[in-house]
Amino acid sequence: MTDDIAFWIAYLTNGKHLTWYASFQFTIFAALLGGALAVVFGLTGATLRNSRYFPLRLIGTTYSAIVRGVPDVLFFLFFPLALEQAVEWFISSQICTPESIAAQTASWPPCREANWFLGTTEYLLLASVSLGLVYGAFATNVIHGAMRAVPHGQLEAARAYGMSASQVLWRVHIRQMWVYALPGLSNVWMLIIKATSLLSLLQIADIVLWADRLGAPNFLPAVGLVHDDWRWRYYLVLFVFYILVTWLSEKAFDAIMRRAGRGILSEARG
Amino acid sequence: MQAFLDDLALMAPAVLFNLYFAAASIPVGFVLAIFLALGKASSNALLNRLSRGYIYAFRGSPLFIQFFMFYSLALSLNLTVWRPLGISGFVLHPLFMGPLVLVLNTAAYTAEIFYGALRAVPRGAIEAARAYGMSGPQQFRRVVWPNLIRLAWPAYTNEVVFLFHATAIVYLALPVVGGQKDLMITAKDLFERDFNAFLHFPVAALYFLSVSLVVFFFFGLIYQRLMRHLPQPPRIRFVPRWMR
Numbered sequence: 001m002t003d004d005i006a007f008w009i010a011y012l013t014n015g016k017h018l019t020w021y022a023s024f025q026f027t028i029f030a031a032l033l034g035g036a037l038a039v040v041f042g043l044t045g046a047t048l049r050n051s052r053y054f055p056l057r058l059i060g061t062t063y064s065a066i067v068r069g070v071p072d073v074l075f076f077l078f079f080p081l082a083l084e085q086a087v088e089w090f091i092s093s094q095i096c097t098p099e100s101i102a103a104q105t106a107s108w109p110p111c112r113e114a115n116w117f118l119g120t121t122e123y124l125l126l127a128s129v130s131l132g133l134v135y136g137a138f139a140t141n142v143i144h145g146a147m148r149a150v151p152h153g154q155l156e157a158a159r160a161y162g163m164s165a166s167q168v169l170w171r172v173h174i175r176q177m178w179v180y181a182l183p184g185l186s187n188v189w190m191l192i193i194k195a196t197s198l199l200s201l202l203q204i205a206d207i208v209l210w211a212d213r214l215g216a217p218n219f220l221p222a223v224g225l226v227h228d229d230w231r232w233r234y235y236l237v238l239f240v241f242y243i244l245v246t247w248l249s250e251k252a253f254d255a256i257m258r259r260a261g262r263g264i265l266s267e268a269r270g
Numbered sequence: 271m272q273a274f275l276d277d278l279a280l281m282a283p284a285v286l287f288n289l290y291f292a293a294a295s296i297p298v299g300f301v302l303a304i305f306l307a308l309g310k311a312s313s314n315a316l317l318n319r320l321s322r323g324y325i326y327a328f329r330g331s332p333l334f335i336q337f338f339m340f341y342s343l344a345l346s347l348n349l350t351v352w353r354p355l356g357i358s359g360f361v362l363h364p365l366f367m368g369p370l371v372l373v374l375n376t377a378a379y380t381a382e383i384f385y386g387a388l389r390a391v392p393r394g395a396i397e398a399a400r401a402y403g404m405s406g407p408q409q410f411r412r413v414v415w416p417n418l419i420r421l422a423w424p425a426y427t428n429e430v431v432f433l434f435h436a437t438a439i440v441y442l443a444l445p446v447v448g449g450q451k452d453l454m455i456t457a458k459d460l461f462e463r464d465f466n467a468f469l470h471f472p473v474a475a476l477y478f479l480s481v482s483l484v485v486f487f488f489f490g491l492i493y494q495r496l497m498r499h500l501p502q503p504p505r506i507r508f509v510p511r512w513m514r
Contacts, residue, residue, distance in 0.1 A: 069482050069483075070435070070475040070478050071478055073454065074474060074478065077458070078471040078472075078475075081467040082471070085465065085468070107465055108465035194331070194333070195332070197332035197335050198439075208335070212338070228346070229346045230346075231345070231346070232339055232343040232346055235338045238331075238335050239335050239336070239339055243326070243327055246330035246331070
């Protein structure tokens with residue numbers, strides 16, 4: 001019995017498993033940065049949609065409509081690849097000589113010097129930005145709705161105090177908007193958490209990739225079959241992990257909403 | 271321009287796979303969701319707990335993980351269960367596994383929508399039905415259900431569009447069999463051939479966008495028909511909201 005326990009503790013803390021536990025940092029980092037960027041893009045998008053100038057309004061509406069009309073995976077894959085290509089194209093237009101273009105055999109990039117190598121860090125940053133862009137479109141919608149939910153009297157009172165337009169926006173409108181936006185933003189946050197499972201599509205060795213590697217049938221020539229296909233157990237762990245994270249975020253958002261809604265109409269707490 | 275038209279033609283067969291996944295899972299998920307919603311609203315403690323837990327688990331975890339989990343579970347049962355029964359080729363085929371997981375997933379989301387609508391059914395209407403002496407099933411069929419589906423329809427439309435979008439990750443999690451590629455895989459393969467990200471992905475996006483608009487149009491028509499008793503039928507909003 002104690003031998004069994006000792007064995008399992010040893011097995012679950014071997015090098016590969018430790019790498020798996022460490023890879024949770026990628027998921028958490030992408031979720032946090034992606035969430036923060038989503039709020040930034042959401043605020044930008046909502047401000048654009050509220051703008052007085054038609055072209056800006058058009059940009060805001062198109063952004064939120066197009067990105068939400070397309071699957072998140074597609075945009076999630078498209079944005080990093082497209083950005084990488086755009087940068088490589090720009091570099092190649094600067095440094096490529098006719099000789100180096102002629103020497104290049106692959107179809108992309110135009111010359112070998114223009115290749116921009118992306119490692120895990122770069123991909124992680126790009127993945128966070130694309131999470132922010134995709135879910136920023138959802139947040140745009142939420143924040144746009146919340147800005148319209150702020151009572152008009154508050155803005156009129158602010159204007160009556162002689163505040164300028166930008167003062168009204170920053171000191172009154174956006175400050176009061178949060179209470180109405182929180183229920184929607186909590187939904188967007190749940191979507192972002194779930195989308196972090198897609199990181200492995202960008203060649204980041206994240207929790208999903210490691211679960212697959214650890215669970216795959218393990219055969220060593222010296223000992224024979226160590227274990228057969230255990231992948232579903234590892235995925236079950238991830239399944240439970242994501243449910244726990246969702247549960248925790250729900251609790252956290254409830255607490256934030258209760259705190260943010262102090263002294264404000266109870267309907268705002270949603 | 272020619273390359274764009276070529277891409278449109280190349281992806282036309284691919285969109286059929288996405289449509290198949292959505293069409294195969296939506297009806298089953300719809301029926302399953304009704305039972306789950308009733309279970310979540312039921313006073314039977316066991317039924318209530320089970321459906322609550324199911325809905326929470328499947329709404330709280332990524333579809334991507336669910337795909338991997340169920341597929342690897344089916345794989346590990348292959349030697350002991352599917353092979354002796356002689357159905358392993360069928361069970362492990364993405365055209366079966368894909369809709370299976372999508373059904374499990376969409377049933378949970380749809381059940382949550384139906385549950386919300388169920389709680390919004392006017393109390394008075396149910397009391398009136400009871401006062402008329404209707405039995406339980408009669409009440410459900412004649413009073414609760416018509417109210418429920420009208421309340422839930424706009425949100426359900428969003429869910430259907432999201433499910434269609436979710437079909438994009440089926441083949442990213444399951445193996446591609448032969449030439450059976452959906453939009454995402456086709457776009458990825460084309461990209462890996464000539465590295466033209468700005469052409470292939472937007473064309474795939476265009477397909478997703480246009481199918482979404484068609485779904486919105488037809489579900490809007492159904493909504494107008496459901497609401498035909500009102501003097502001015504409300505119109506469904508034309509953009510997906512943050513429902514999921």
